[in-house]
Amino acid sequence: AQKVTQAQTEISVVEKEDVTLDCVYETRDTTYYLFWYKQPPSGELVFLIRRNSFDEQNEISGRYSWNFQKSTSSFNFTITASQVVDSAVYFCALSAASNDYKLSFGAGTTVTVRA
Amino acid sequence: DAGVTQSPTHLIKTRGQQVTLRCSPKSGHDTVSWYQQALGQGPQFIFQYYEEEERQRGNFPDRFSGHQFPNYSSELNVNALLLGDSALYLCASSVLEGEQYFGPGTRLTVT
Numbered sequence: 195a196q197k198v199t200q201a202q203t204e205i206s207v208v209e210k211e212d213v214t215l216d217c218v219y220e221t222r223d224t225t226y227y228l229f230w231y232k233q234p235p236s237g238e239l240v241f242l243i244r245r246n247s248f249d250e251q252n253e254i255s256g257r258y259s260w261n262f263q264k265s266t267s268s269f270n271f272t273i274t275a276s277q278v279v280d281s282a283v284y285f286c287a288l289s290a291a292s293n294d295y296k297l298s299f300g301a302g303t304t305v306t307v308r309a
Numbered sequence: 310d311a312g313v314t315q316s317p318t319h320l321i322k323t324r325g326q327q328v329t330l331r332c333s334p335k336s337g338h339d340t341v342s343w344y345q346q347a348l349g350q351g352p353q354f355i356f357q358y359y360e361e362e363e364r365q366r367g368n369f370p371d372r373f374s375g376h377q378f379p380n381y382s383s384e385l386n387v388n389a390l391l392l393g394d395s396a397l398y399l400c401a402s403s404v405l406e407g408e409q410y411f412g413p414g415t416r417l418t419v420t
Contacts, residue, residue, distance in 0.1 A: 239411035294365045299351030
């Protein structure tokens with residue numbers, strides 16, 4: 195069975211602060227994929243990143259960066275110099291072969307960036 | 310290139326009624342997945358359609374059924390609506406086992 199835990203329910207920061215979102219996952223598969231999605235108030239899930247289990251290299255995309263650590267089963271997401279437009283719910287998700295690559299989502303972390 | 314579209318945007322139904330939600334996939338995608346997202350929770354997988362057949366199913370009762378058409382569009386049907394079916398229903402399209410792109414969702418309210 196797959197499980198994704200996002201322990202932080204809500205995070206509130208002031209603009210330009212950095213914010214890190216935690217994601218811990220469980221799976222027995224050796225091949226799996228990890229994802230982050232952003233859900234703004236409009237409701238649409240916006241794909242941010244996909245990482246496969248064999249690629250532990252950290253990734254940076256603009257103000258976004260991701261830290262994948264298999265040893266601790268974590269895939270954390272950092273927003274640097276946050277902006278008001280970053281306010282949204284962020285979901286971490288997992289898919290694996292044993293689950294036919296169905297997406298299993300965490301409960302989400304609500305990020306509020308105050309001006 | 311249009312992304313994933315869903316209709317209607319909002320819907321209000323009464324307990325016991327039936328509802329049909331629609332999804333048109335992104336161009337080039339042949340697989341459609343449906344998710345239910347209750348307020349304050351992450352999306353839960355309902356089922357996936359590929360080649361007009363249900364390929365996978367999550368832990369949802371038979372009241373939830375679907376269909377995929379030859380043009381890859383899809384419908385989600387829910388019978389005998391319960392108050393607990395109130396949620397945002399998200400459709401995602403992809404090529405088989407590829408990245409899923411989500412539509413804006415249909416907000417269903419059951420009274």
